[in-house]
Amino acid sequence: MRNGNTPVLHLDVVKINTDSVKSPSISELLAEEQAVALPVLTTEHKFDTQWREGINKNADWAEAIHYDIRKPNFVIIHHTAQHSLAQTIRTFQLEHTKVSAHYVIGKDGRVVQMLNDYLRSWHAGRSKWGNVTDMNSVSLGIELDNNGREPFPEAQVNALMTLLDTLKTKYRIPFTNFLGHADVAPGRKNDPSTFFPWKRLAERGFGVWYDERNLVPPPNNFNYVDALRIIGYDVSNLNATIVAFKQKFIVTDVSKELTDYDRRVLYNLYRRYF
Numbered sequence: 103m104r105n106g107n108t109p110v111l112h113l114d115v116v117k118i119n120t121d122s123v124k125s126p127s128i129s130e131l132l133a134e135e136q137a138v139a140l141p142v143l144t145t146e147h148k149f150d151t152q153w154r155e156g157i158n159k160n161a162d163w164a165e166a167i168h169y170d171i172r173k174p175n176f177v178i179i180h181h182t183a184q185h186s187l188a189q190t191i192r193t194f195q196l197e198h199t200k201v202s203a204h205y206v207i208g209k210d211g212r213v214v215q216m217l218n219d220y221l222r223s224w225h226a227g228r229s230k231w232g233n234v235t236d237m238n239s240v241s242l243g244i245e246l247d248n249n250g251r252e253p254f255p256e257a258q259v260n261a262l263m264t265l266l267d268t269l270k271t272k273y274r275i276p277f278t279n280f281l282g283h284a285d286v287a288p289g290r291k292n293d294p295s296t297f298f299p300w301k302r303l304a305e306r307g308f309g310v311w312y313d314e315r316n317l318v319p320p321p322n323n324f325n326y327v328d329a330l331r332i333i334g335y336d337v338s339n340l341n342a343t344i345v346a347f348k349q350k351f352i353v354t355d356v357s358k359e360l361t362d363y364d365r366r367v368l369y370n371l372y373r374r375y376f
């Protein structure tokens with residue numbers, strides 16, 4: 103990362119807010135409402151009050167002293183489907199778009215951070231992986247400047263891998279938790295496209311890949327739906343899940359059915375990692 107890309111929000115800044123006793127609680131503000139006009143609670147106000155008092159007002163409150171901020175535990179990779187790094191950044195800064203990402207990487211390998219790693223970016227949308235039903239809450243979003251119909255340049259892939267290396271080490275993210283948007287939102291999203299070099303990433307420890315030299319036929323009782331589910335896929339729309347699986351691992355054929363070859367690949371992945 104460049105020096106100029108320091109995160110917007112530092113943890114110590116947040117901690118200072120928690121110690122503050124000056125701002126009134128929501129109940130205090132509501133009490134004042136009897137006498138004065140209805141107070142306008144800003145987002146910062148609500149955040150500050152929730153931080154100090156918790157959300158459940160029916161419970162007693164005794165402040166814990168041992169805690170920190172939750173770490174990201176997944177990385178989700180996207181392509182922007184836009185035409186330039188500048189256009190992507192502009193999109194993420196428009197009020198009405200309601201989308202964002204932690205990092206955007208240009209075709210030339212330039213990495214721009216747009217959000218502190220500890221904050222919840224709006225990049226995954228409706229999504230599921232394993233039992234996690236809100237990927238935005240647990241993941242970092244990385245957008246690659248790419249229109250979805252072109253290869254990813256070497257400089258961009260190298261910059262991505264350097265960034266992934268840093269994030270994996272810093273937050274101890276398991277290698278199986280490096281995913282594509284299509285993995286967690288099959289049928290709804292298809293990024294990153296079939297041009298994305300998942301095999302190369304897996305060889306560097308980001309994500310999984312199968313052993314091409316050992317593609318044995320699965321046994322007759324192999325349940326491929328269970329295998330997809332155990333890997334992490336949401337199988338509620340099975341056809342869409344198969345397409346997402348094939349887009350990542352088969353690439354040359356993205357039909358809705360698993361061929362004999364596809365089943366061998368799935369069986370290999372399942373045996374190898376899960």
Ligand SMILES: [Zn+2]
Binds near residue numbers: 180181225283291
């Ligand atoms: Zn996406």
